[in-house]
Amino acid sequence: MDIKDFETFANKIKVRNIENEDVEVVNYSPLVMMGKGRQGAVFQYSDDICIKVFGNEEDCEREHYALSLGQHTDLFPKVYAKGPLFIAMEIIKGVDLREYLQSQPLTEELSLKLIDLLITFKEIGYERIDHHKRQIFILPEGNLKVIDVARTVWRDRVYPYPRKLLTSLGKENKETFLSHVQALHPELYSEWTHFIEMEEQARQICQKIMNESTDKGKLKDKSKKLLTTNDETVYSNQLESLVHKVFKEEWVKAMLVKGYDPDKVMDIIDEHIEKKMMQENKILQEKKMMQEKKMTQDKASKGNREQDSVQTKEVDKNKNNKKDRYPDKEDFYRSRGNDRIFQSGGFYGVRNERYREFPIKEKDDNGNNYGRKGKKYRR
Incomplete structure (x- = not known):
């Protein structure tokens, strides 16, 4: 099996990605297309081997990496060769779970195999541990195999439960599958149902927010409370905190380059900043005490002046009293x-x-x- 033969056929097939749609294919090779999806198209090379051609190199690299993680298991097709835009792999001969459930019930034995599939995903390091039912195949001997695993790796955000699998099963089969999970592992069932309820509440909240109208004028006035530059004291404190934060981050980066322990560096910086702040607070307290003392003295002086004024008025009044005169x-x-x-x-x-x-x-x-x-x- 020569990789050059795969490259020759793959170079005669042009695949173009289309957003939210299956790829567009132009085939100048003699190979017959078996199917296509969002990332690429599959062509039959022989009775046991197919070539999957991708629209971009990233999707090709992603799927090859995901398949390589599970090559030591029986769950994935065997990989024979790889190029910049193609992967030559084993043809899966079976029926996908979507077609199977159209005529057959979801038995407890099949549910347990699906749970074992999710466990394998978790063990080999997939970020997304679920899979759509059309990408899960049941072989004649009863084993399961999966295809199109590119989206199981390099994911920033994933669902904490097998959402895609449960959703694709349909309402009735979903309840059946969850009942089998509950019988096997009640704690796992409780966790999954918890996330399902949280998702439903999040959806309701999102719909409510989208339907509500916001008074932008009123919100604009209220947003003034977030301003800090109009208060000199608050602005000064915020600016000082920002400078300390940036200084700390940049200093830690510099020390990491030199090989120092970042935790020790951060402790030293925190200690230095804390001492500095204590000194500044002490100065502020002294200024505050001096201002309070001055205010007290001014108040006492004002009281004495008022008392002298009252006494002067009394004297003037007595001068006008004829009995005293x-x-x-x-x-x-x-x-x-x-x-x-x-x-x-x-x-x-x-x-x-x-x-x-x-x-x-x-x-x-x-x-x-x-x-x-x-x-x-x-x-």
Whole structure:
């Protein structure tokens, strides 16, 4: 079996990938196409050997790597040769699980073989441990083999349970398969059903979010709370933290190149930064104490000034008190009443201290009053 023969036929077959569709094939070789999919097309080379031609080298490398991981098992077709865009491998002679279940029931024995298949996937290092039923073949002797394993490796995100297999089985066969899993391993059944429920809840949440309308104007106003540059203190702390983080990461990279232990380097950096922050906090605390002390002194000074002002007002008030100004005049009163005649018979004016004596008002023979300001004023 010469690899050049495979290359000769593969070079006469052109395969082009189409997004979300099966590949487009142009065949100038005498080989008959057996089928095609998203990554490539399969052509019969002999009764036992086929050539799978890919649309790009990455898919070819991926599938060859996945097949090589399981060559020591009976679960995968045997690989004979590989080129940049083709793989020559064994032809699987059997019926795929999709066609089988159309006429046959899913027995407990078949379910156990499917579980064993998933275990093999896990043991050889596949990231995705499930497979579609059309890619699983049942041989005449009852063994299982799988094809199209390129998507089982080099995956960033995978389902934590055999979602593709369960979904492809259909509702009735899915329940049957899960009942067989529950009988064999209740804990595994509980874990798988848990992830199924979480997936359903995630789907419901996604639909709710997609159907809801968001008030962008209101959200824009609320998003101002995330700003840090408008507060000088917060901005300073955030910027300082960012610089420390970048410094730490870059310093660790530099030390790794020199062969130092990264954990020790990080501990030393953390200790240095912690000391620095403690010193800065101490300085800030001292500044804060000085400001509080100054505020207390200013407050006390203000209180003293207010007290002095009150005392000054009291003094000024006392100065206007005539009893204090004229303590020797016992019967002095300042009055605005109509009756300005006092018991002592004396009156002391405001602007001067001339003594004037006013007799008690009397009536003359004609009945006229001799008032203080009357026409008949008597001294």
